[in-house]
Amino acid sequence: MGICWGVPSKEYIYSGNAETSASEGTSNYHSNDKRFSATSSGVGSGKFSEAASASPSPDGADLNGEILETPNLKVYSFSDLKSATKNFKSDNLLGEGGFGKVFKGWVDEKTLAPSKMGSGMVVAIKKLNPESVQGFDEWQSEVNFLGRLSHPNLVKLLGYCWEEKELLLVYEFIQKGSLENHLFRRNPAIEPLSWDRRLKIAIGAARGLAFLHTSEKKIIYRDFKASNILLDWHYNAKIADFGLAKLGPSAGESHVTTRIMGTYGYAAPEYVATGHLYVKSDVYGFGVVLLEFLTGMRALDMKRPSEQQNLVDWTKPILSQRGKLKNLIDPRMEGQYSFKAALQTAQLILKCLFTEPRHRPSMTEVVETLERIESIKVKRKQPPICSHSSANRHLFIHDVMELYHELGTCHNVAITKQWMIQQR
Numbered sequence: 001m002g003i004c005w006g007v008p009s010k011e012y013i014y015s016g017n018a019e020t021s022a023s024e025g026t027s028n029y030h031s032n033d034k035r036f037s038a039t040s041s042g043v044g045s046g047k048f049s050e051a052a053s054a055s056p057s058p059d060g061a062d063l064n065g066e067i068l069e070t071p072n073l074k075v076y077s078f079s080d081l082k083s084a085t086k087n088f089k090s091d092n093l094l095g096e097g098g099f100g101k102v103f104k105g106w107v108d109e110k111t112l113a114p115s116k117m118g119s120g121m122v123v124a125i126k127k128l129n130p131e132s133v134q135g136f137d138e139w140q141s142e143v144n145f146l147g148r149l150s151h152p153n154l155v156k157l158l159g160y161c162w163e164e165k166e167l168l169l170v171y172e173f174i175q176k177g178s179l180e181n182h183l184f185r186r187n188p189a190i191e192p193l194s195w196d197r198r199l200k201i202a203i204g205a206a207r208g209l210a211f212l213h214t215s216e217k218k219i220i221y222r223d224f225k226a227s228n229i230l231l232d233w234h235y236n237a238k239i240a241d242f243g244l245a246k247l248g249p250s251a252g253e254s255h256v257t258t259r260i261m262g263t264y265g266y267a268a269p270e271y272v273a274t275g276h277l278y279v280k281s282d283v284y285g286f287g288v289v290l291l292e293f294l295t296g297m298r299a300l301d302m303k304r305p306s307e308q309q310n311l312v313d314w315t316k317p318i319l320s321q322r323g324k325l326k327n328l329i330d331p332r333m334e335g336q337y338s339f340k341a342a343l344q345t346a347q348l349i350l351k352c353l354f355t356e357p358r359h360r361p362s363m364t365e366v367v368e369t370l371e372r373i374e375s376i377k378v379k380r381k382q383p384p385i386c387s388h389s390s391a392n393r394h395l396f397i398h399d400v401m402e403l404y405h406e407l408g409t410c411h412n413v414a415i416t417k418q419w420m421i422q423q424r
């Protein structure tokens with residue numbers, strides 16, 4: 001990797017080649033989830049500074065974002081961030097991931113200087129857990145990539161702190177937190193996401209990935225999953241966590257070879273098997289998240305019966321079967337979608353999950369398909385006209401049956417779904 005990249009506070013940020021220096025065969029697990037990192041031979045690709053370009057993509061897609069020449073980040077001292085969070089007060093804890101804890105903090109809206117708790121603008125401050133294995137590399141990648149990327153569907157990095165062992169990152173605060181919380185946590189205070197909201201979030205996240213992929217030197221995100229998508233007040237998706245982001249292959253190459261890192265259940269099979277990372281490996285991860293949207297089930301869940309624990313393995317053969325698909329769709333969206341839209345979503349998922357990366361659609365194609373699906377509206381049936389004529393009665397029964405069928409409320413379907421809820 002060997003990035004030497006100017007950042008205001010220090011002469012440079014050193015990147016030892018962590019991807020190649022790790023000893024062969026090691027496998028690192030992050031604290032609270034299924035994040036993995038195993039070694040494979042080969043060298044990761046290089047400098048973001050060389051690759052980033054604000055020029056429009058060759059395919060002319062409206063990226064609606066830009067890549068800055070230099071990162072425009074505020075440099076904080078550790079004591080700045082201590083005061084912005086009231087000494088990392090536990091009341092201000094927003095969550096915790098593999099990198100460390102995330103706290104709510106306050107800064108001045110204009111200068112971004114730390115301000116008193118409760119005044120100015122709210123920010124999210126991520127503090128490295130000293131025991132985190134990948135800490136420095138992830139922190140550096142975040143600064144190098146996210147510090148220069150600007151797009152409505154990417155979270156904004158505002159600044160950082162690097163003081164001896166203290167590594168912190170300061171982000172814009174994204175009000176509704178992670179998609180994972182909204183999709184899977186059974187918190188009665190959080191209403192289930194509707195079909196329309198899920199599509200809106202999927203389209204936003206797909207636009208964010210399309211922006212990365214269509215920049216001149218393609219950026220591979222590498223860790224697409226529900227917990228890395230944050231939601232603002234209006235349920236706009238913001239992709240967070242660029243700790244594993246990687247520059248795409250050089251011209252004429254199809255992939256980069258790198259140490260295998262990512263999250264079980266989301267990582268593409270070719271990458272897990274060989275360490276060959278393709279731009280289309282992100283499309284696979286997107287397909288898994290789209291499958292989670294459709295089913296309301298986690299990519300991996302050890303509480304499900306053994307043959308159902310891996311959502312992709314379990315559902316892939318069923319997704320193309322109309323009858324069985326109905327039973328898979330999250331019952332909390334009952335009546336909110338047209339079955340045609342669900343069917344097309346399932347077909348898109350299957351394409352994203354193709355084993356061969358080059359058969360998967362590009363993220364630009366995914367965005368277009370999702371936008372078409374979004375335009376399919378639920379058919380609201382007119383209340384039937386009551387009549388004594390047998391022809392009309394037949395029509396009425398037919399209508400009701402069709403409506404029931406469409407909404408998936410046939411007796412046996414309802415029983416199956418109930419069973420599925422109990423399983424979760």
Ligand SMILES: Nc1ncnc2c1ncn2[C@@H]1O[C@H](COP(=O)(O)OP(=O)(O)OP(=O)(O)O)[C@@H](O)[C@H]1O
Pocket residue numbers: 030033035094095096097098099100101102124126155171172173174175177178227228230240241
């Ligand atoms: N910018 C932000 N605004 C609001 N909340 C945030 C922000 N960044 C992170 N959080 C909260 O902190 C939690 C932890 O985030 P973090 O990215 O550290 O871990 P994670 O995504 O759950 O796990 P992983 O280490 O695998 O990425 C998130 O789930 C979210 O609730």
Ligand SMILES: [Mg+2]
Pocket residue numbers: 097227228240241
């Ligand atoms: Mg995260």
